[in-house]
Amino acid sequence: MARIGIYGSSFDPITNVHLWTASTVAHRSKLDTIVFLPCSNKRKDKRLHISDEHRKNMVMMAIEDNPKFTLHDYEMKQDAWKIDTYTTMKYFSALHPHDELFFIMGADLLVDIGEGKWSNSEKLVSEFKFIVMARNGIDMLSTIGKSGILRNHDDGSTFHLIDKGLAMDISSSYIRDELRMGGEPRYLMPDKCYHYIKEHELYKK
Template sequence: MAKIGIYGSSFDPITNVHLWTASTVAHRCKLDRVIFLPCSSKRPDKTMSISDEHRWNMIEMAIEGNAKFTADDYEMKQAGWEIATYLTLQHFKMRFPDDEIYFIMGADLLLDIGEGKWKKSEELIQENKFIVMARDGINMLAAISRSPILRNADDGHTFHLIDKGLAMEISSSYIRDEFKRGGEPRYLMPDRCYDYIQANRLYR
């Protein structure tokens, strides 16, 4: 039985923090694989700055050479109104029936699920396992105890809470803003992705 982490994000663009987070989770949680799952550009709550093709190309560049990292375009191919993390995890559990599937997310998303803001929030929590990364200013244990949705599923196995031990919160939006304003975010992403953005004049 393998342990697989599903790491969903816009990856607009993918950054060194994404890679460092995935590597930290894989090491701490003894994952055999981390699947990078770029979200659909068709989602009504998301607005992408570049095409799916560019996002996908940079993800592949960024994870090349790491045997534990793979990418999957499952959500990219879905109609925006049909996407729900609950259904996505069902898909991966059916695809890897003999493996243990974890959804990797930040503590800010845990708060949203606990408040019932996600589709099928209760079923999502009751039927899946989560690796939750700390975010500045969020007490993860308190968030679980305050939410009936979360605390009633807290059996000691549902949530694996991780404090990375180092605050690295540089976001994709910060990088986009730097490019837009003529900044120099070169060392916040893999060299190949930086060169790709420059060559294709993205985020201008």
């Protein structure tokens, strides 16, 4: 039985922090595979800045040298009304019926789920497991304890809480701002992705 992490994000663009996070999670949680899952431009809760195709291409470039990393474009292929994390995890559960699945997310998203802000929050927590990465200012244990949705479905193995031990705040939005303003974010992302952005003139004003 394999241990598989589902790592959903905008990847707009993918950064070295995304890769470092995935590597850290795979090592600490003893995962066999991490599935990079770029979200769709059709999602109503996201404002993306380049096409699905460009983001997918850059993720493929970024992960191609790591045998533990793979990409799936499941959400990109769905109608907007079908896209939510519970439906996505049900899909991967059916795809890997004999494996152990984990949804990888930041502690800020744990707060949102605990407050019932996600579609099917209770079903999601009751049926799946999570790897939660620390975020500055968020007490993960307190977040679980204060939420009926989270604490009543926590059997001791539902949430694997990870403090990466190093605060890395370089974000995709920072890189987009640098590119838009004529800055130089080259070494904040994989070199292939940097050159791809330059070639296709992405994230310009």
